[in-house]
Amino acid sequence: MKVNPRKKAPGRAGYHHGDLRRTLVRIARDQIAESGADAMSFVSLARLAGVSQPAPYRHFSDRKALLEAVTTEGFEEFAAALTAAAAAGGRDGALRAMALAYVAFGEANIELYRLMFASRLVPEAGTGGALETAAVEAFSRLREALSPTTPADRIQEEAQLIWAQLHGLVMLKADGHITRPLAELVEVSRLFKPS
CATH class of the missing domain: 1.10.10 (Arc Repressor Mutant, subunit A)
Structure with missing residues (x-):
């Protein structure tokens, strides 16, 4: 044949x-x-x-370029989730709603989350590139939620501290050190309740 x-x-x-x-x-x-x-x-x-x-x-061009595209898409989805949560939470509940959205995204997408936050892709991304822009945009959502209640000279520091705490929760859960649903911990945290 x-x-x-x-x-x-x-x-x-x-x-x-x-x-x-x-x-x-x-x-x-x-x-x-x-x-x-x-x-x-x-x-x-x-x-x-x-x-x-x-x-x-x-x-x-190579594997790294593909991983950057995946990571960029992840940050875009992450920023969208934070934006939607902030809008749903309103002025007084935006920060708590964003914290819940943050941990929910991390728990639902742990390997993508690791790529976004535990790899060298973002720190090594070119300035002004799609990946850096998407990562900065996601962080800006948190800064915006803090701006109505936080002095301007403290917003960056407060945002970094909150981001670090949420990141720590997601990673501790992913590595098996926390067994409770992270939303429960966010709900009882005084940090994310309106003052």
Whole structure:
């Protein structure tokens, strides 16, 4: 039996995939959620996307560029969650609502969260790039929530202290040191209640 060289292998979409960039980010996020960022490879991404092994390189120069895209998307979703929480919490409850949204995002997306906050991607991101912009935007949400009740010269410091406490809660839970739902701890914390 002769094989037609122009016929694609069964189940293989070839390069003309539609929005391959978006598909690769989605598959990468799935792999990261399942096994962590260290387990993600371009070979497995190409296989799961049904494209040739070189195809991902048409959209991402290397693995780090893909991880930056995933992390940027994570920060955009994180900022959106904080913004929605602040709006729902109103002036007096915005900070508490954001704290609840923060820990909920961390618990639901722990491997993505680790990539966002426990990797060198953000500190090494280029100034003004998409990743740095998305990370700063997320932090700005907390600063904005503090601005009505905190002296201007203390907003940055207070935001960093709150961020560090929430980050610590998420990481302690992820590493098995806290077993309670983090929302319970936020609810009893005096830090996130209106004064």
